[in-house]
Amino acid sequence: AQSVTQLDSQVPVFEEAPVELRCNYSSSVSVYLFWYVQYPNQGLQLLLKYLSGSTLVKGINGFEAEFNKSQTSFHLRKPSVHISDTAEYFCAVSDLGGGFKTIFGAGTRLFVKA
Amino acid sequence: DTAVSQTPKYLVTQMGNDKSIKCEQNLGHDTMYWYKQDSKKFLKIMFSYNNKELIINETVPNRFSPKSPDKAHLNLHINSLELGDSAVYFCASSQGDYQETQYFGPGTRLLVL
Structure with a gap:
């Protein structure tokens, strides 16, 4: 069965500093990986996704993530954060065995300070 | 044009009541x-x-109990509401299956008193 672990529940960081949000997954088959962002009082929206091909995936708002199969990780990075990046970030996994089901991690709250 | 919409946005109700949340997507x-x-x-x-x-x-x-009258609508009916049902309920849609991006609605904030 699939599962997703987001290793940090909260990540405080100063504006213009780099940030990494960590995500590990488990699955017995090939996986598809996603990062979604949830701004306060809004629904989730896709930042980026990995289906196949290049392991470095670039998304919106300057975010990127790297798929590492040997470490079963899909960490999200941004070289320089802005106050407006303050939000909840969700890593998610789906696979062929799971059918239409996507499993979401518990979320990481990114808090960008001035 | 809102891609995925939900109504109502907020719902405050008493324990034991029955309520519905509606969802519509115009993304096809x-x-x-x-x-x-x-x-x-x-x-x-x-x-x-x-x-x-x-x-x-x-x-x-x-x-x-969910109900989908057509591909563009998915409603959620909840009977005999309990305190533990208090949460935010999100509707989402996608074209196809597990590889596809899901598009989320703004959420319905349900509070059961």
């Missing part, structure tokens, strides 16, 4: 979902419909 997608997000932000799939057919039905009390 064939798959729709209901998720529950608890106070700790944990997001859990409840139901999914593909072309009006139920394809995911997680371990959810049978007080919750």
Whole structure:
């Protein structure tokens, strides 16, 4: 069965500093990986996704993530954060065995300070 | 134009009442979902419909009943509301299955008193 672990529940960081949000997954088959962002009082929206091909995936708002199969990780990075990046970030996994089901991690709250 | 819309946005009600939440998507997608997000932000799939057919039905009390009148709509009816039902309920849609991006509505904040 699939599962997703987001290793940090909260990540405080100063504006213009780099940030990494960590995500590990488990699955017995090939996986598809996603990062979604949830701004306060809004629904989730896709930042980026990995289906196949290049392991470095670039998304919106300057975010990127790297798929590492040997470490079963899909960490999200941004070289320089802005106050407006303050939000909840969700890593998610789906696979062929799971059918239409996507499993979401518990979320990481990114808090960008001035 | 809102891609995935939900009504109402807020719902405050008493224990034991019955309530419905409506969802509509104008993206032409064939798959729709209901998720529950608890106070700790944990997001859990409840139901999914593909072309009006139920394809995911997680371990959810049978007080919750989804209904999809057509591909663009997925409603959620909740009978005999309990305190533990208080949460944010999100509707989402996608074109196809597990590889596809899901588009989320703004959420319905349900508070059961």
